[in-house]
Amino acid sequence: MASIRDTLANLVEQYKAGDTPMANLMRGDTEGAKQAAANAFEGMTKDPYAGLNVATPIGIAGTFIGPKSKLWNTEAHALAKALEAKGLSQPEIWSQTFKEHGVPTARTHDTSWAQEIPSNTAKISDTLKTLETGGYKAQPVKDVSYIKRGNNYDVTLSPYNPERTSDFVQLRNLDKHLLESALPEDIAGKILKGESHQPTYMGALEDASQLNTPFEFGGMNALPAHYAYEHPQLFEHYPHLKDTMVQVDPKAYNAGSLTVTNKGNIIKVGVGKQKDIMEHEMQHAVDTFEGLPSGASPEDFPNATDLSHAKFIREKIDSGLNPSEAFNYVKNKLGIEPSLRAKGLGAGRQDLSVYLGEPVHDYMRSAGEVQARAAERRLPLTMEERAAKFPFQYEPKYGYDVDPEKLIFQNGPYDSYKTKSQLIDLLKNK
Helix, strand or coil: CCCHHHHHHHHHHHHHCCCCHHHHHHHHHHHHHHHHHHHHHHHHHCCHHHHHCCCCCCCCCCEEECCCCCCCCHHHHHHHHHHHHCCCCHHHHHHHHHHHHCCCEEECCCCCEEEEECCCCCEECHHHHHHCCCCECCEEECEEEEEEECCEEEEEEECCCCCCHHHCEEEEEECHHHHHHHCCHHHHHHHHHCCCCEEEEECCCEEEEEECCCEEECCECCEEHHHHEECHHHHHHCHHHHHCEEEECCCCCCCEEEEEECCEEEEEECCCCHHHHHHHHHHHHHHHHHCCCCCCCHHHCCCHHHHHHHHHHHHHHHCCCCHHHHHHHHHHHHCCCCCHHHHHHHHCCCCHHHCCCCHHHHHHHEHHHHHHHHHHHCCCCCHHHHHHCCCCCECCCCCECCCHHHCEEECCCCCCEEEHHHHHHHHHCC
C-alpha cells in the first residue's frame, strides 16, 4: 500500500494533469448540474408567472429581523410608528428611519414590523469544505496528520487500508473548540501541543506533522452554523441560531432546506451558491422564531386533481350531505377515491380560491418563501443601498418577485392558507 506521502504526491501530479475525479467534476459534472438546474428552473417558472407578476426567482441573497431580536432598535421602531401616524408611506418610513437611526424600519407585507441588517460581508466558512462530500462516517483511524494555520488546523485522518484518496477524512479550518469536539481528547490535546511522531505531507505537498496513534473517529456530518456561515451580526441578533446544525448534500446543487425540531434547527445546503442558500434558510429560521410566515414546500399545496375533487366535495357538503356521504358520492361519480388532502380541504372551511392547483406556483407565492428570496436577492447591498430600495413591494431585482397582493399566507394548520386581504381582515377582527 502506498504511503500517504506517495499518495499525495501522485494526487498532485494527477491534478496538474487534470485527471483527478475532482478536476473532472469541476470541468464536467458541476457545469452539467448547473446547466440542468438552470434549465429545470426556467421550465418551472417561465409561463405561469406572467399572470402573477413573478420574476425569475434565482436571486443574487440582507436579513430581515423582527422585534424578538436581541438588538432590535426600539428608537427606530418608535420613529417608524410616529411617522406612520403622520401618514407617511412605508417606503418613506423605511428611508427616514435609516437616515435618523441607521436602521431601516417599516411594516412588511402582512403588517408586521421589520428592520434589516447587512449581509454583504457574510461568507461561507472554509470549515464547511469539510462536509463537501456529505461528511464522514465513524471509523477506525490509523494515524493523523495536521498543519497549523494561524489559530486553526487542517487535519487528515488516515483509515486502515485506504483504496482511494476520498477514503481519507479531510477536516479543514478547525479552531480549538471544533478540534476538541471532532477528535478524542488525547488526540486533540497532542495536536494543540504541537506533538509529532514524524514529518509528513498534506495538501499540495505542504510540510505537516503526523501522529501514529490509532483511535476511533466518531464521524462528522454537521457543523454548528457559526462555523459554517460567517455572519457575526446575525448571530448577535439571534444567538440561538449559532447552534443551528448545517449539513451539506453533495447531490443537491442550488437547493437547501430548513427543518425545525424540538431539539433545534437543521439546515441542509447543496454544493452550489451556498452563501445564497444559507441566507435564504437563515431568513426562514428568523421568521419562524419571530412567528412570521415561514418556509414552505410544493408538497404543502394541492395539485389540480386534489383541488378539483375538494371543490366537488365542498359543493356536495354545501348541498346538505355530510362529509362521509360527500366522499362516497364523489368516489362513485368519478370512479376514484379522493385523496386525504382532497377530503381534508373539501370538508374544511378553507377558501379554495386561494390555490391555483399548481403546487410549484403556489409555493412560489407563499409569503415566507417570497421574503426569503428577497433577503437572498439583497445580499450584495450595503446598508445605504438597502435603505434606498424598499424591499416589501413588487420589485424583482431587490424586492419581492411576486406582487404582494398575490401572496398567500399560512394561517393555522396544514393546508390552511389565506390571501393578504383575508389575513389582514382576520388580524383586524382579533
